[in-house]
Amino acid sequence: QLQLQESGPGLVRPSETLSLTCTVSGGTISRSSYYWGWIRQPPGKGPEWIGTLYYAGSTYFNPSLKSRVTMSVDTSMNQFSLRLSSVTAADTAVYYCARVVSGWLYYFDDWGQGILVTVSS
């Protein structure tokens, strides 16, 4: 049973960098058919795709966030990470990590429980 777990600070100050990690258990992050994504959901709104990565290093980002997003993978720890720079209050959201099967342009079939990140001074 695949499990994903987000971790990181729940409070980030404006203009700083948000950093989150997703730990994958019950499966290997470097399986060839799996891609790994980040999605966020502002309070009371629909989800927004942030980006997707492949264990070998390929990354795909939402153009609206691309200039501020970095994603990386650590196969030895079975983890992947998100960094979002220059945050503002508009970046306050629940952040989810998720798995994508069969390519990066696909749907998310397994999700973490999510972590609320608040941007405030």
Added chain:
Amino acid sequence: DIQMTQSPSTLSASVGDRVTITCRASESMSTWLAWYQQKPGKAPKVLIYKASSLENGVPSRFSGSGSGTEFTLTISSLQPDDFATYYCQQYNSSPLTFGGGTKVEI
């Protein structure tokens, strides 16, 4: 970007009702559409992919249809566990985009 518009935004229904939710895309996208169910405080859970394929373990009372720009999610007989918010998501092109959601309430 492909904009996804769901209707209605809120739907009041009773146990046993047949419920239909609509998702319209701003441009044609074949059948690259998924439906999710989300309960308060939980992550979305995929119900339907490729517009009409039922995800493993999802009850058969859920069904999806449509292609091009108009898609529907139908719950044939609403159960107490189905009161939730439903989202569509297109994966025809980047960026991946979600609808604004339909809340199914009692």
